[in-house]
Each structure stands twice: as C-alpha cells, then as structure tokens.
Amino acid sequence: MQSHQAQIQSEIVLSARDITVAFGPKTVLENLSLNVRRGEILGFVGASGSGKSVLLRTVLGLTPKRSGAIFLFGDDVDSLSDAQRMRIDMRLGVLFQHGALFSALSVLENVQVPMREYLDLPKKLMNELAMLKIELVGLPADAAYKFPSELSGGMIKRAALARALALDPDIVFLDEPTSGLDPIGAAEFDELVIKLRDTMGLSVYMVTHDLDSLFTACDRIAVLGKKRVIVEGTIEDMLKCEEPWVKSYFRGKRARQLDLKGRIQR
Numbered sequence: 001m002q003s004h005q006a007q008i009q010s011e012i013v014l015s016a017r018d019i020t021v022a023f024g025p026k027t028v029l030e031n032l033s034l035n036v037r038r039g040e041i042l043g044f045v046g047a048s049g050s051g052k053s054v055l056l057r058t059v060l061g062l063t064p065k066r067s068g069a070i071f072l073f074g075d076d077v078d079s080l081s082d083a084q085r086m087r088i089d090m091r092l093g094v095l096f097q098h099g100a101l102f103s104a105l106s107v108l109e110n111v112q113v114p115m116r117e118y119l120d121l122p123k124k125l126m127n128e129l130a131m132l133k134i135e136l137v138g139l140p141a142d143a144a145y146k147f148p149s150e151l152s153g154g155m156i157k158r159a160a161l162a163r164a165l166a167l168d169p170d171i172v173f174l175d176e177p178t179s180g181l182d183p184i185g186a187a188e189f190d191e192l193v194i195k196l197r198d199t200m201g202l203s204v205y206m207v208t209h210d211l212d213s214l215f216t217a218c219d220r221i222a223v224l225g226k227k228r229v230i231v232e233g234t235i236e237d238m239l240k241c242e243e244p245w246v247k248s249y250f251r252g253k254r255a256r257q258l259d260l261k262g263r264i265q266r
C-alpha cells in the first residue's frame with residue numbers, strides 16, 4: 001500500500017488529455033497530453049512559436065480547444081457549473097509574461113485585485129492579507145505603496161507573484177518568470193519559487209527558456225514539439241535524450257557554457 005505521503009506526492013493536480021487547438025486551418029496543438037503532480041515544479045520548454053502560451057491559455061480556459069479534456073484537481077472543467085468553475089479558478093494563480101501589473105494601481109492594490117474579484121473582505125483584512133503576500137515574496141513593506149513604474153524588473157516579477165498568490169492557490173502558472181532578469185535576479189526568483197513550493201506545497205507550472213531555472217528549480221521537464229509533448233522527465237533524462245531539438249537545447253553551445261553536465265555530476 002502507498003504511504004499517505006506517497007499518495008500526496010503522486011496526486012495529479014492538472015491533467016491535459018488529448019488536447020487539440022487550432023486557429024482556422026492552423027493546428028497548433030494536436031492530441032497533447034500532460035500531467036502536473038502536486039508539489040512539483042514542472043518546467044515546460046519548446047521552440048519559439050511551438051504553442052507553450054497557447055497551451056497555458058487553453059488550460060486557463062482563455063483559448064478554446066477543438067477536442068480533449070482538461071482536468072483540474074480531478075474535475076473535468078467542461079463538466080462544471082459556473083459556481084464550481086469559479087471555485088476551481090480561485091485555486092489557480094497566474095503570473096503572465098512581463099508581470100502584467102496594472103500600472104495605475106499600487107503594488108498593494110494589484111495584489112488585492114483577485115481578492116476583490118472573488119472575496120468579500122473588509123478593507124483592513126484585505127490590506128493585512130496583501131501585506132503578508134508582499135512580505136512572502138521578499139519585497140520590502142514600503143514597496144506596497146509604489147507603482148509598477150517605480151519598481152525594478154525583479155521587483156515587478158515578485159509583485160506579480162504576490163498577486164498570483166493572493167488567494168493561496170494550489171497551483172501557479174508562471175510564463176517565463178525569469179525573462180528580462182539578470183542572472184542573480186533570476187537565481188533569486190528561482191530560489192523563491194522553490195521556497196514557496198517547499199513551505200506551501202505549491203504545484204508550479206513554469207514555461208521557461210531559462211536553462212538555469214530548468215536545472216536548479218524544476219523537478220520535471222516537459223518538451224513541446226511537433227504539436228505535442230515529445231519528451232518528459234528529469235534534467236538528467238534531458239541530458240541523455242537523443243531527440244534532436246532536446247539534444248541541441250540541453251547539450252548545445254549555451255548549455256555547455258553553463259556546464260550543466262558538470263554541475264549535475266558535482
């Protein structure tokens with residue numbers, strides 16, 4: 001019999017099954033299947049234009065699929081009532097590429113956007129909860145009253161993460177979270193994501209091109225190619241894989257510069 005811990009570990013929080021998405025005559029995803037397990041950080045990679053953002057939008061219900069099913073926390077989202085769907089949506093946090101904060105709102109107000117949308121809380125409590133999230137992502141308290149234009153790139157990402165965490169989600173979707181950050185800022189962001197996973201049991205679906213993130217933060221990696229997931233596994237599996245795109249990505253010049261293999265063996 002599986003231990004309770006093993007059951008939790010193997011629980012599937014997101015299952016995309018046989019997903020096909022097309023725009024007019026152009027099929028972008030075809031019979032794609034992918035699972036995210038509770039408490040794991042899944043890195044999702046693929047060539048530019050291969051459909052990573054389309055899949056993310058499809059999972060979130062923002063882009064319609066032609067066929068297939070999306071299961072979130074065991075429920076087929078197409079079978080849910082509006083009220084049930086809303087309860088599921090509250091368990092998802094999203095950090096879109098470029099942070100996508102509202103420029104006219106302070107950081108505190110940005111973090112409160114999901115709270116205002118889904119909850120009916122007194123202002124004082126909302127302020128306290130938003131401050132807790134701001135602290136959680138490592139921003140100083142005075143950042144709460146700043147506007148996005150007054151923040152560095154790294155602070156914007158953290159503020160956007162605080163907003164994604166506003167409702168204590170079970171899974172967060174991060175779309176290229178470290179793009180535009182310098183290597184130190186990117187490494188700090190990865191550490192933050194790992195810490196949140198470890199302390200909150202968060203599941204993380206991370207679209208990324210960042211080899212450092214794939215190496216240090218991701219438990220598993222899924223590679224999108226030919227309209228579906230062509231390879232899935234650990235970073236060690238990627239380094240052994242002979243599929244041409246995977247090989248050139250993980251063992252190409254840039255990867256060699258990062259000395260990924262050496263770092264694995266150390």
Ligand SMILES: Nc1ncnc2c1ncn2[C@@H]1O[C@H](COP(=O)(O)OP(=O)(O)OP(=O)(O)O)[C@@H](O)[C@H]1O
Nearest residue numbers: 023024026028046047048049050051052053054055
């Ligand atoms: N609304 C749309 N209408 C038509 N085509 C679209 C639409 N959205 C995306 N596409 C097409 O789907 C394909 C996949 O795009 P997508 O943005 O998902 O790629 P990606 O893997 O996220 O790329 P990148 O790594 O560059 O962000 C592209 O050819 C894009 O032009």
